[in-house]
Amino acid sequence: MGDRKSDGRTAVDRGSDRELVVTRIFEAPVKMVFDAWSKPELFKLWWAPKSNPFALLSCEMDVRTGGGYRLAFGRDGAEAMVFFGKYLEVIPPARIVWTNDEGEDGAVTTVTFEDRDGRTRLVMRELYPSKEALDESFIGMEDAMPEQFAQLDDLLASLAASV
């Protein structure tokens, strides 16, 4: 299981049949939190948690309306999964909207940063084209793990078990 220390501070909800909403308060001004989301050198420090079996190999982000991004994850230097899309709207330091174009039925993600007496209330909404797309959406690299790695892991586990 993951770190439960701050479990109560991240709220996850289905905003509607096809929308996932994640909310959290950060103890920092809006500008700082926005920077951490929009500067690639900061973004790459936190987006892929250390427990992740895959490393973030490259992180290209052109955070402005009409700009694009490309995040490549992999293992042993080989790209295993690439996430990419376009920024539909960027309003510093209040709002970032982007598409997730790596698969069919990708969500449109909207992140808003609201000032709460010097702290930041962050709301992230992922709007999917259908209820089914949200139900089947993957969340992290654990879910997005390409089949061959899953198969390899299964194989290694069964080998270990049979020893």
Added chain:
Amino acid sequence: MVQYLPAHLDASFAALSDATRRGVLEQLGRADASITELADRFHMTLTGMKKHVGVLEQAGLVTTEKVGRVRTCRLGLRDLAAEADWIARRRQVWNQRFDALDGVIETLKRQETADGRQEE
């Protein structure tokens, strides 16, 4: 504090707060039943039972299907455990990510403080 209770769970809890409705779920767990059968079993009027089933249906706990003049009720497709698990897994991933973001923010704050001191 804001209550972060997902709307559908709200509906589920409200639906489960009534003893008759819990009984109906238990009954439907054994076998599908018509509204008339449920009304008889729980000694209620047809209208009263229709209301209870309506609440359960709204919460996704029961589905109904009308064939001819009989409305058959069965346990809903929503599996509460699966639903909770679906949310929990997403929450775990985002929580880890945001804990890491907290770490980055702490570093930024320390840098800002250090820079501030240098300027003084």
